Structure formats: structure tokens, C-alpha cells
Amino acid sequence: MTDTTNPAERVRVVSWADHLEFATAAKLLSGLDFLRAMARGDVPSAPMMDLVGLRLISAAPGETVFRLTPAEYHYNPMWTVHGGLYATMLDSAAACAVHTTLPAGSGFSTLDLSVRYLKAIRAETGPITATGRVVHSGRQVVLADARLEDAAGTLLATATANCFVRRAPDAAKVTKEAITTIE
DSSP, rough: OOOOOOOOOOOOOOOOOHHHHHHHHHHHHHHHHHHHHHHHHHOOOOOOOOOOEEEEEEEEEEEEEEOOOOOOBBBOOSSBBOOHHHHHHHHHHHHHHHHHTTOOOOOOEEEEEEEEEESSOOOOOOOOOEEEEEEESSSSEEEEEEEETTOOOOOEEEEEEEEEEEEEEGGEEEEHHHHHHHO
16 A cells, blocks of 8 residues: 655644624624624634634724734745735734724725735744724724734834725614614
């Protein structure tokens, strides 16, 4: 019998929580409370975060911080971290900063994301942090920016994002029953 396994092959197993629990919490809590609960581990993270290894570190009004330790499975054919991972981290930080400003029952979507890549990232870069902040909050469109830095504070990339927000009809009156009708 011939051994057909490749000793150089690496394996990564990804698991995630039931999306229903995540989605329900997102509807019932204000954006800030939801993200703080996620950072504490009281609410499961989004499946995409589990897929790439992204962790929400903190959430404050108008600001979020995410962290990731790059690994080989993030690499592109040039043997550096794929630009899509930069964009994922920057979009998460900027858009979730917007989410911290929204009342329960509200929603948002990124309209556009402009990324500026400044420095290559590799596994030996070590932990990288994306910090997002709200720059301007309009009634329907909120502008946020994000910075991606290594542990020494070296700027690796920046981004700006416009998010479309759909605010709950009357945040003060949102109840569990009313939220189930908001789609």
C-alpha cells in the first residue's frame, strides 16, 4: 500500500456557532451592547470572523478594535497576506464602529470601502490590529475610517467606508415583538 499523504500539507478546521443566536442578538441589542457582548464572548462572533481568525477586542461609542495573528493560510501566491484579509479587517473595524452608534432594531450595510495598502504582512509580522472610528454620522450615511497596525504601531494599511444605515422606527419603543416584524 502506497502512502499518498503529503507531509507538507497543512490542515485547518473551522467551526462556528449557530447563526440564529447571532442574528437574534443583533436585532435585540443596541449596536454597542451587541458588539460589547461579542467582545466578552457572550454572543458568538460572525462566522466570517471564525473563518479568518479575527477577534473583536473592544467596542466603544463610535470605535471598535479587532485583532488577528496572520498565518500561512492567509497568504496569496506572493507568499504575503492576501489584500482581501486587509480589506476584511478594515471593513469590519470601520463598519462595526458605525454599528456601535445604532439603536436596537437598526441595521447597516457598507456602501463602499477604499483601502490603501502600505506595507506587506507576513506570519512573522505577529498580531495586527484594526481600529475603526466614526468620522461623520448623517441620517442615512455614516462615514468611518480604519487603521491597520502591527504591535509596534507601524501603519500597514488604512481605509475609509461609507455605510448606509436603517435606523429603527422609534428606538425607544423597540420591543422583542416589534423587532421580529422589522426585516
